[in-house]
Amino acid sequence: MEISDIKNLRIAIIGGGYGGASAAKALQSIGAENVHVYEQAPALAQVGAGIGLRPPSVELFRKWGMFQAIEAVSSPSDHLEILTADGGHVLATEEWPFMHAYAQVNHNRMIHRGDFIDALLSVLKEGTVHLGHKLSGIEDNGTDATLTFENGNTVTADLVIGADGIRSTIRHQLFSQKEPVFSGEHAYRAVISIDDAHGLVTDDNPRFYMGQNGTIAYNLPLRHRGQLSYDITARSEDRSWAPEITTDYLVNLLEGFDERIIQVAKELDLSTVTSRSVFDIDPLDSWHTGCVALLGDAAHAMLHHQGQGANSAILDADGLAEALLQGSSVPEALALYQAHRKPLTDELQRVSRQGWHADVVGSAFPANA
Structure with a gap:
Protein backbone atom coordinates (compact mmCIF):
# COMPACT_ATOMS: atom_id res chain seq x y z
CA MET A 1 0.00 0.00 0.00
CA PRO A 76 21.50 -7.90 29.04
CA SER A 77 21.78 -11.68 29.14
CA ASP A 78 24.06 -13.70 26.86
CA HIS A 79 23.00 -17.26 27.67
CA LEU A 80 20.50 -19.58 29.33
CA GLU A 81 21.50 -22.32 31.76
CA ILE A 82 19.50 -25.47 32.56
CA LEU A 83 20.42 -27.44 35.68
CA THR A 84 19.31 -30.46 37.66
CA ALA A 85 16.86 -29.67 40.47
CA ASP A 86 19.58 -29.61 43.13
CA GLY A 87 21.80 -27.38 40.99
CA GLY A 88 24.60 -29.93 41.07
CA HIS A 89 24.79 -30.64 37.35
CA VAL A 90 24.47 -28.35 34.34
CA LEU A 91 22.32 -30.00 31.66
CA ALA A 92 22.72 -27.30 29.01
CA THR A 93 24.27 -23.86 28.58
CA GLU A 94 23.61 -22.07 25.32
CA GLU A 95 23.96 -18.60 23.88
CA TRP A 96 20.70 -16.92 22.91
CA PRO A 97 19.91 -17.61 19.22
CA PHE A 98 20.54 -14.72 16.80
CA MET A 99 22.50 -12.67 19.35
CA HIS A 100 25.22 -12.03 16.74
CA ALA A 101 22.96 -12.01 13.67
CA TYR A 102 22.73 -8.23 13.36
CA ALA A 103 24.98 -5.21 12.81
CA GLN A 104 25.10 -4.75 16.59
CA VAL A 105 25.12 -7.46 19.21
CA ASN A 106 21.59 -7.91 20.54
CA HIS A 107 21.57 -9.52 23.94
CA ASN A 108 18.45 -11.08 25.34
CA ARG A 109 17.00 -8.34 27.56
CA MET A 110 15.65 -9.39 30.97
CA ILE A 111 12.76 -7.09 31.82
CA HIS A 112 9.73 -6.84 34.08
CA PRO A 180 -8.40 -22.42 25.75
CA VAL A 181 -6.70 -25.77 26.37
CA PHE A 182 -5.56 -26.65 29.90
CA SER A 183 -1.95 -27.89 29.99
CA GLY A 184 -2.19 -29.84 33.24
CA GLU A 185 0.18 -27.38 34.90
CA HIS A 186 0.15 -24.45 37.28
CA ALA A 187 2.58 -21.52 37.39
CA TYR A 188 3.34 -19.69 40.65
CA ARG A 189 5.25 -16.44 40.18
CA ALA A 190 6.66 -13.78 42.45
CA VAL A 191 9.14 -10.94 42.13
CA ILE A 192 11.43 -10.74 45.15
CA SER A 193 14.39 -8.66 46.24
CA ILE A 194 17.82 -10.04 45.38
CA ASP A 195 18.55 -9.61 49.08
CA ASP A 196 15.91 -12.31 49.75
CA ALA A 197 17.14 -14.68 47.01
CA HIS A 198 19.78 -16.47 49.12
CA GLY A 199 22.51 -16.08 46.52
CA LEU A 200 20.52 -17.42 43.55
CA VAL A 201 21.36 -14.31 41.49
CA THR A 202 25.00 -14.04 40.42
CA ASP A 203 24.66 -12.51 36.94
CA ASP A 204 22.02 -11.53 34.36
CA ASN A 205 21.43 -15.01 32.94
CA PRO A 206 18.28 -17.07 33.62
CA ARG A 207 18.61 -20.50 35.20
CA PHE A 208 16.07 -23.30 34.99
CA TYR A 209 16.18 -26.04 37.64
CA MET A 210 14.58 -29.27 36.39
CA GLY A 211 12.78 -31.62 38.78
CA GLN A 212 12.20 -35.27 37.91
CA ASN A 213 8.55 -34.94 38.96
CA GLY A 214 7.82 -32.33 36.27
CA THR A 215 8.32 -29.36 38.58
CA ILE A 216 10.57 -26.61 37.18
CA ALA A 217 12.00 -23.62 39.02
CA TYR A 218 12.57 -20.71 36.63
CA ASN A 219 14.88 -17.99 37.95
CA LEU A 220 14.94 -14.82 35.84
CA PRO A 221 17.25 -12.12 37.24
CA LEU A 222 16.16 -8.48 37.10
CA ARG A 223 19.39 -7.01 38.48
CA HIS A 224 18.67 -3.51 37.18
CA ARG A 225 15.72 -3.57 39.60
CA GLY A 226 17.61 -5.40 42.34
CA GLN A 227 15.11 -8.24 41.97
CA LEU A 228 14.61 -11.86 40.96
CA SER A 229 11.57 -13.14 39.07
CA TYR A 230 10.92 -16.49 40.79
CA ASP A 231 8.66 -18.99 39.01
CA ILE A 232 7.61 -22.50 39.97
CA THR A 233 5.78 -24.54 37.33
CA ALA A 234 4.25 -27.83 38.44
CA ARG A 235 1.80 -30.44 37.28
CA SER A 236 -1.75 -30.23 38.56
CA GLU A 237 -5.22 -31.40 37.64
CA ASP A 238 -6.85 -28.26 39.07
CA ARG A 239 -8.23 -26.27 36.12
CA SER A 240 -9.36 -23.24 38.16
CA TRP A 241 -7.97 -20.02 36.67
CA ALA A 242 -6.35 -18.79 39.91
CA PRO A 243 -5.78 -21.80 42.21
CA GLU A 244 -5.19 -21.22 45.90
CA ILE A 245 -1.93 -22.48 47.38
CA THR A 246 -0.14 -22.68 50.73
CA THR A 247 3.49 -22.39 51.70
CA ASP A 248 3.57 -26.06 52.68
CA TYR A 249 2.24 -27.00 49.24
CA LEU A 250 5.02 -25.06 47.49
CA VAL A 251 7.72 -26.48 49.73
CA ASN A 252 6.50 -30.03 49.14
CA LEU A 253 6.63 -29.46 45.38
CA LEU A 254 10.29 -28.56 45.72
CA GLU A 255 11.54 -31.68 47.46
CA GLY A 256 15.03 -32.40 46.17
CA PHE A 257 15.60 -28.90 44.79
CA ASP A 258 18.46 -26.54 45.59
CA GLU A 259 18.08 -25.52 49.24
CA ARG A 260 18.14 -21.85 48.24
CA ILE A 261 15.06 -22.33 46.04
CA ILE A 262 13.28 -24.10 48.89
CA GLN A 263 14.20 -21.36 51.35
CA VAL A 264 12.77 -18.69 49.05
CA ALA A 265 9.50 -20.65 48.88
CA LYS A 266 9.36 -20.85 52.69
CA GLU A 267 9.75 -17.08 52.99
CA LEU A 268 7.38 -15.97 50.21
CA ASP A 269 4.54 -13.63 51.12
CA LEU A 270 1.74 -15.53 49.38
CA SER A 271 -0.23 -12.31 48.87
CA THR A 272 2.47 -11.30 46.35
CA VAL A 273 2.41 -14.61 44.46
CA THR A 274 0.53 -14.84 41.17
CA SER A 275 -1.02 -18.30 40.96
CA ARG A 276 -2.37 -19.38 37.56
CA SER A 277 -3.39 -22.50 35.72
CA VAL A 278 -1.51 -22.70 32.44
CA PHE A 279 -3.52 -22.66 29.20
CA ASP A 280 -2.82 -22.27 25.51
CA ILE A 281 -5.02 -22.57 22.39
Whole structure:
Protein backbone atom coordinates (compact mmCIF):
# COMPACT_ATOMS: atom_id res chain seq x y z
CA MET A 1 0.00 0.00 0.00
CA GLU A 2 1.07 3.57 -0.56
CA ILE A 3 2.26 5.47 2.49
CA SER A 4 -0.55 7.97 1.91
CA ASP A 5 -3.10 5.14 2.09
CA ILE A 6 -1.58 3.77 5.29
CA LYS A 7 -1.54 7.27 6.76
CA ASN A 8 -5.30 7.59 6.36
CA LEU A 9 -6.31 4.10 7.52
CA ARG A 10 -8.60 4.05 10.53
CA ILE A 11 -6.92 1.42 12.73
CA ALA A 12 -8.37 0.08 15.99
CA ILE A 13 -6.31 -2.21 18.21
CA ILE A 14 -8.12 -4.12 20.94
CA GLY A 15 -5.85 -4.74 23.91
CA GLY A 16 -3.15 -2.56 25.43
CA GLY A 17 -0.71 -5.30 26.45
CA TYR A 18 2.63 -5.91 24.79
CA GLY A 19 1.01 -7.22 21.59
CA GLY A 20 -1.33 -4.28 21.12
CA ALA A 21 1.25 -1.69 22.13
CA SER A 22 3.87 -3.25 19.82
CA ALA A 23 1.39 -3.22 16.95
CA ALA A 24 0.63 0.45 17.54
CA LYS A 25 4.34 1.33 17.54
CA ALA A 26 5.06 -0.74 14.43
CA LEU A 27 2.17 0.87 12.54
CA GLN A 28 3.06 4.39 13.61
CA SER A 29 6.63 3.73 12.49
CA ILE A 30 5.43 3.15 8.89
CA GLY A 31 3.35 6.32 8.82
CA ALA A 32 -0.07 5.29 10.16
CA GLU A 33 -1.52 8.34 11.89
CA ASN A 34 -4.99 7.17 12.89
CA VAL A 35 -4.05 4.34 15.26
CA HIS A 36 -6.04 3.84 18.45
CA VAL A 37 -5.55 1.24 21.18
CA TYR A 38 -8.57 0.29 23.29
CA GLU A 39 -7.73 -1.25 26.66
CA GLN A 40 -10.37 -2.59 29.03
CA ALA A 41 -8.52 -1.72 32.26
CA PRO A 42 -9.44 1.64 33.81
CA ALA A 43 -5.77 2.23 34.65
CA LEU A 44 -2.46 0.64 33.73
CA ALA A 45 -0.74 -0.97 36.70
CA GLN A 46 2.69 -2.53 37.19
CA VAL A 47 1.70 -6.20 37.10
CA GLY A 48 3.37 -9.44 36.07
CA ALA A 49 6.86 -10.84 36.46
CA GLY A 50 10.06 -11.14 34.47
CA ILE A 51 10.26 -11.99 30.77
CA GLY A 52 13.11 -12.23 28.28
CA LEU A 53 13.10 -10.18 25.09
CA ARG A 54 14.93 -12.22 22.44
CA PRO A 55 17.51 -10.73 20.05
CA PRO A 56 15.09 -10.54 17.05
CA SER A 57 12.70 -8.51 19.21
CA VAL A 58 15.53 -6.25 20.35
CA GLU A 59 16.45 -5.64 16.70
CA LEU A 60 12.89 -4.44 16.09
CA PHE A 61 13.19 -1.98 18.98
CA ARG A 62 16.22 -0.55 17.20
CA LYS A 63 14.25 -0.42 13.95
CA TRP A 64 11.38 1.39 15.69
CA GLY A 65 13.74 3.87 17.35
CA MET A 66 12.98 2.79 20.91
CA PHE A 67 15.94 0.63 21.93
CA GLN A 68 17.11 3.14 24.53
CA ALA A 69 13.70 3.05 26.22
CA ILE A 70 14.02 -0.74 26.56
CA GLU A 71 17.69 -0.65 27.51
CA ALA A 72 16.97 1.72 30.39
CA VAL A 73 14.68 -0.78 32.14
CA SER A 74 16.32 -4.12 31.34
CA SER A 75 19.50 -6.14 31.79
CA PRO A 76 21.50 -7.90 29.04
CA SER A 77 21.78 -11.68 29.14
CA ASP A 78 24.06 -13.70 26.86
CA HIS A 79 23.00 -17.26 27.67
CA LEU A 80 20.50 -19.58 29.33
CA GLU A 81 21.50 -22.32 31.76
CA ILE A 82 19.50 -25.47 32.56
CA LEU A 83 20.42 -27.44 35.68
CA THR A 84 19.31 -30.46 37.66
CA ALA A 85 16.86 -29.67 40.47
CA ASP A 86 19.58 -29.61 43.13
CA GLY A 87 21.80 -27.38 40.99
CA GLY A 88 24.60 -29.93 41.07
CA HIS A 89 24.79 -30.64 37.35
CA VAL A 90 24.47 -28.35 34.34
CA LEU A 91 22.32 -30.00 31.66
CA ALA A 92 22.72 -27.30 29.01
CA THR A 93 24.27 -23.86 28.58
CA GLU A 94 23.61 -22.07 25.32
CA GLU A 95 23.96 -18.60 23.88
CA TRP A 96 20.70 -16.92 22.91
CA PRO A 97 19.91 -17.61 19.22
CA PHE A 98 20.54 -14.72 16.80
CA MET A 99 22.50 -12.67 19.35
CA HIS A 100 25.22 -12.03 16.74
CA ALA A 101 22.96 -12.01 13.67
CA TYR A 102 22.73 -8.23 13.36
CA ALA A 103 24.98 -5.21 12.81
CA GLN A 104 25.10 -4.75 16.59
CA VAL A 105 25.12 -7.46 19.21
CA ASN A 106 21.59 -7.91 20.54
CA HIS A 107 21.57 -9.52 23.94
CA ASN A 108 18.45 -11.08 25.34
CA ARG A 109 17.00 -8.34 27.56
CA MET A 110 15.65 -9.39 30.97
CA ILE A 111 12.76 -7.09 31.82
CA HIS A 112 9.73 -6.84 34.08
CA ARG A 113 6.51 -7.17 32.10
CA GLY A 114 5.16 -3.93 33.57
CA ASP A 115 8.31 -2.00 32.66
CA PHE A 116 8.14 -3.40 29.13
CA ILE A 117 4.56 -2.24 28.58
CA ASP A 118 5.36 1.16 30.15
CA ALA A 119 8.31 1.56 27.77
CA LEU A 120 6.14 0.69 24.77
CA LEU A 121 3.37 3.06 25.79
CA SER A 122 5.87 5.87 26.42
CA VAL A 123 6.91 5.92 22.74
CA LEU A 124 3.39 6.01 21.30
CA LYS A 125 1.91 9.26 20.09
CA GLU A 126 -0.18 11.15 22.63
CA GLY A 127 -3.83 10.16 22.54
CA THR A 128 -3.18 6.69 21.11
CA VAL A 129 -4.37 4.68 24.13
CA HIS A 130 -7.94 4.73 25.45
CA LEU A 131 -8.52 3.11 28.84
CA GLY A 132 -11.80 1.76 30.21
CA HIS A 133 -12.87 0.29 26.86
CA LYS A 134 -13.96 -3.32 27.32
CA LEU A 135 -15.09 -4.79 24.02
CA SER A 136 -18.56 -6.29 24.03
CA GLY A 137 -19.04 -6.97 20.32
CA ILE A 138 -17.66 -6.68 16.81
CA GLU A 139 -19.50 -6.58 13.49
CA ASP A 140 -17.46 -7.31 10.38
CA ASN A 141 -18.95 -5.23 7.60
CA GLY A 142 -16.59 -6.51 4.92
CA THR A 143 -14.61 -3.38 4.11
CA ASP A 144 -14.61 -2.17 7.71
CA ALA A 145 -15.71 -3.34 11.16
CA THR A 146 -17.73 -1.77 13.94
CA LEU A 147 -16.72 -2.21 17.57
CA THR A 148 -19.06 -1.82 20.53
CA PHE A 149 -17.74 -1.25 24.04
CA GLU A 150 -19.40 -1.79 27.40
CA ASN A 151 -19.11 1.92 28.18
CA GLY A 152 -21.50 2.65 25.30
CA ASN A 153 -18.92 3.87 22.78
CA THR A 154 -18.80 2.52 19.24
CA VAL A 155 -15.93 2.75 16.76
CA THR A 156 -15.75 1.88 13.07
CA ALA A 157 -12.33 1.12 11.60
CA ASP A 158 -10.83 0.09 8.26
CA LEU A 159 -8.52 -2.33 10.09
CA VAL A 160 -9.18 -3.97 13.46
CA ILE A 161 -6.41 -5.84 15.25
CA GLY A 162 -7.45 -8.26 17.96
CA ALA A 163 -4.63 -8.25 20.52
CA ASP A 164 -6.99 -9.11 23.35
CA GLY A 165 -5.24 -12.16 24.72
CA ILE A 166 -5.93 -15.82 25.26
CA ARG A 167 -9.60 -15.15 26.07
CA SER A 168 -10.01 -12.94 23.02
CA THR A 169 -13.52 -11.62 22.38
CA ILE A 170 -12.67 -11.03 18.73
CA ARG A 171 -11.39 -14.57 18.25
CA HIS A 172 -14.48 -16.00 19.93
CA GLN A 173 -16.95 -13.93 17.92
CA LEU A 174 -15.33 -14.12 14.48
CA PHE A 175 -12.85 -16.99 14.27
CA SER A 176 -13.27 -19.82 16.76
CA GLN A 177 -15.44 -20.62 19.75
CA LYS A 178 -13.07 -23.31 21.00
CA GLU A 179 -12.03 -22.70 24.58
CA PRO A 180 -8.40 -22.42 25.75
CA VAL A 181 -6.70 -25.77 26.37
CA PHE A 182 -5.56 -26.65 29.90
CA SER A 183 -1.95 -27.89 29.99
CA GLY A 184 -2.19 -29.84 33.24
CA GLU A 185 0.18 -27.38 34.90
CA HIS A 186 0.15 -24.45 37.28
CA ALA A 187 2.58 -21.52 37.39
CA TYR A 188 3.34 -19.69 40.65
CA ARG A 189 5.25 -16.44 40.18
CA ALA A 190 6.66 -13.78 42.45
CA VAL A 191 9.14 -10.94 42.13
CA ILE A 192 11.43 -10.74 45.15
CA SER A 193 14.39 -8.66 46.24
CA ILE A 194 17.82 -10.04 45.38
CA ASP A 195 18.55 -9.61 49.08
CA ASP A 196 15.91 -12.31 49.75
CA ALA A 197 17.14 -14.68 47.01
CA HIS A 198 19.78 -16.47 49.12
CA GLY A 199 22.51 -16.08 46.52
CA LEU A 200 20.52 -17.42 43.55
CA VAL A 201 21.36 -14.31 41.49
CA THR A 202 25.00 -14.04 40.42
CA ASP A 203 24.66 -12.51 36.94
CA ASP A 204 22.02 -11.53 34.36
CA ASN A 205 21.43 -15.01 32.94
CA PRO A 206 18.28 -17.07 33.62
CA ARG A 207 18.61 -20.50 35.20
CA PHE A 208 16.07 -23.30 34.99
CA TYR A 209 16.18 -26.04 37.64
CA MET A 210 14.58 -29.27 36.39
CA GLY A 211 12.78 -31.62 38.78
CA GLN A 212 12.20 -35.27 37.91
CA ASN A 213 8.55 -34.94 38.96
CA GLY A 214 7.82 -32.33 36.27
CA THR A 215 8.32 -29.36 38.58
CA ILE A 216 10.57 -26.61 37.18
CA ALA A 217 12.00 -23.62 39.02
CA TYR A 218 12.57 -20.71 36.63
CA ASN A 219 14.88 -17.99 37.95
CA LEU A 220 14.94 -14.82 35.84
CA PRO A 221 17.25 -12.12 37.24
CA LEU A 222 16.16 -8.48 37.10
CA ARG A 223 19.39 -7.01 38.48
CA HIS A 224 18.67 -3.51 37.18
CA ARG A 225 15.72 -3.57 39.60
CA GLY A 226 17.61 -5.40 42.34
CA GLN A 227 15.11 -8.24 41.97
CA LEU A 228 14.61 -11.86 40.96
CA SER A 229 11.57 -13.14 39.07
CA TYR A 230 10.92 -16.49 40.79
CA ASP A 231 8.66 -18.99 39.01
CA ILE A 232 7.61 -22.50 39.97
CA THR A 233 5.78 -24.54 37.33
CA ALA A 234 4.25 -27.83 38.44
CA ARG A 235 1.80 -30.44 37.28
CA SER A 236 -1.75 -30.23 38.56
CA GLU A 237 -5.22 -31.40 37.64
CA ASP A 238 -6.85 -28.26 39.07
CA ARG A 239 -8.23 -26.27 36.12
CA SER A 240 -9.36 -23.24 38.16
CA TRP A 241 -7.97 -20.02 36.67
CA ALA A 242 -6.35 -18.79 39.91
CA PRO A 243 -5.78 -21.80 42.21
CA GLU A 244 -5.19 -21.22 45.90
CA ILE A 245 -1.93 -22.48 47.38
CA THR A 246 -0.14 -22.68 50.73
CA THR A 247 3.49 -22.39 51.70
CA ASP A 248 3.57 -26.06 52.68
CA TYR A 249 2.24 -27.00 49.24
CA LEU A 250 5.02 -25.06 47.49
CA VAL A 251 7.72 -26.48 49.73
CA ASN A 252 6.50 -30.03 49.14
CA LEU A 253 6.63 -29.46 45.38
CA LEU A 254 10.29 -28.56 45.72
CA GLU A 255 11.54 -31.68 47.46
CA GLY A 256 15.03 -32.40 46.17
CA PHE A 257 15.60 -28.90 44.79
CA ASP A 258 18.46 -26.54 45.59
CA GLU A 259 18.08 -25.52 49.24
CA ARG A 260 18.14 -21.85 48.24
CA ILE A 261 15.06 -22.33 46.04
CA ILE A 262 13.28 -24.10 48.89
CA GLN A 263 14.20 -21.36 51.35
CA VAL A 264 12.77 -18.69 49.05
CA ALA A 265 9.50 -20.65 48.88
CA LYS A 266 9.36 -20.85 52.69
CA GLU A 267 9.75 -17.08 52.99
CA LEU A 268 7.38 -15.97 50.21
CA ASP A 269 4.54 -13.63 51.12
CA LEU A 270 1.74 -15.53 49.38
CA SER A 271 -0.23 -12.31 48.87
CA THR A 272 2.47 -11.30 46.35
CA VAL A 273 2.41 -14.61 44.46
CA THR A 274 0.53 -14.84 41.17
CA SER A 275 -1.02 -18.30 40.96
CA ARG A 276 -2.37 -19.38 37.56
CA SER A 277 -3.39 -22.50 35.72
CA VAL A 278 -1.51 -22.70 32.44
CA PHE A 279 -3.52 -22.66 29.20
CA ASP A 280 -2.82 -22.27 25.51
CA ILE A 281 -5.02 -22.57 22.39
CA ASP A 282 -5.03 -24.97 19.47
CA PRO A 283 -3.74 -23.48 16.19
CA LEU A 284 -6.49 -21.66 14.29
CA ASP A 285 -7.45 -22.27 10.68
CA SER A 286 -7.36 -18.54 9.96
CA TRP A 287 -6.33 -15.33 11.70
CA HIS A 288 -8.04 -12.78 9.47
CA THR A 289 -11.03 -11.61 7.47
CA GLY A 290 -10.86 -8.77 4.95
CA CYS A 291 -10.46 -6.11 7.65
CA VAL A 292 -9.90 -7.89 10.98
CA ALA A 293 -6.75 -9.72 12.10
CA LEU A 294 -5.64 -11.44 15.28
CA LEU A 295 -2.22 -10.88 16.87
CA GLY A 296 -0.23 -12.32 19.76
CA ASP A 297 -2.00 -14.55 22.27
CA ALA A 298 -5.36 -13.97 20.60
CA ALA A 299 -3.97 -15.70 17.49
CA HIS A 300 -1.58 -18.26 18.97
CA ALA A 301 -1.42 -18.34 22.77
CA MET A 302 1.33 -20.79 23.69
CA LEU A 303 2.74 -22.32 26.83
CA HIS A 304 5.47 -20.36 28.58
CA HIS A 305 8.22 -22.99 28.55
CA GLN A 306 10.06 -21.54 25.54
CA GLY A 307 9.48 -17.90 26.54
CA GLN A 308 8.05 -17.09 23.11
CA GLY A 309 4.68 -15.52 23.96
CA ALA A 310 5.72 -11.88 24.12
CA ASN A 311 8.40 -12.28 21.47
CA SER A 312 5.96 -13.80 18.98
CA ALA A 313 3.56 -10.91 19.53
CA ILE A 314 6.34 -8.40 18.85
CA LEU A 315 7.30 -10.18 15.64
CA ASP A 316 3.61 -10.33 14.67
CA ALA A 317 3.45 -6.55 15.00
CA ASP A 318 6.38 -6.08 12.64
CA GLY A 319 5.01 -8.70 10.25
CA LEU A 320 1.69 -6.90 10.07
CA ALA A 321 3.30 -3.52 9.42
CA GLU A 322 5.54 -4.97 6.71
CA ALA A 323 2.57 -6.72 5.10
CA LEU A 324 0.72 -3.41 4.84
CA LEU A 325 3.71 -1.95 3.00
CA GLN A 326 3.84 -4.93 0.63
CA GLY A 327 0.15 -5.54 -0.04
CA SER A 328 -1.95 -3.49 -2.43
CA SER A 329 -4.94 -3.44 -0.06
CA VAL A 330 -5.85 -4.30 3.52
CA PRO A 331 -7.25 -7.75 2.58
CA GLU A 332 -4.12 -8.61 0.61
CA ALA A 333 -1.89 -7.37 3.42
CA LEU A 334 -3.68 -9.47 6.00
CA ALA A 335 -3.32 -12.56 3.81
CA LEU A 336 0.43 -11.86 3.51
CA TYR A 337 0.68 -11.34 7.26
CA GLN A 338 -0.90 -14.70 8.01
CA ALA A 339 1.10 -16.52 5.32
CA HIS A 340 4.35 -15.25 6.85
CA ARG A 341 3.64 -15.53 10.55
CA LYS A 342 1.23 -18.44 11.05
CA PRO A 343 3.56 -21.31 10.05
CA LEU A 344 6.18 -19.98 12.47
CA THR A 345 3.82 -19.63 15.42
CA ASP A 346 2.11 -22.95 14.72
CA GLU A 347 5.51 -24.59 15.14
CA LEU A 348 6.30 -22.59 18.27
CA GLN A 349 3.00 -23.65 19.79
CA ARG A 350 3.91 -27.27 19.08
CA VAL A 351 7.42 -26.97 20.52
CA SER A 352 6.18 -25.10 23.60
CA ARG A 353 3.74 -27.91 24.34
CA GLN A 354 6.67 -30.32 24.56
CA GLY A 355 7.85 -28.46 27.65
CA TRP A 356 11.07 -29.28 29.46
CA HIS A 357 11.98 -32.70 30.84
CA ALA A 358 15.01 -33.24 33.04
CA ASP A 359 15.87 -36.58 31.48
CA VAL A 360 15.85 -35.43 27.86
CA VAL A 361 17.42 -31.95 27.92
CA GLY A 362 20.15 -31.92 25.29
CA SER A 363 19.76 -28.37 24.06
CA ALA A 364 18.48 -25.19 25.63
CA PHE A 365 16.82 -24.22 22.37
CA PRO A 366 15.01 -26.89 20.36
CA ALA A 367 14.71 -26.25 16.63
CA ASN A 368 12.52 -23.24 15.78
CA ALA A 369 12.46 -22.05 19.39
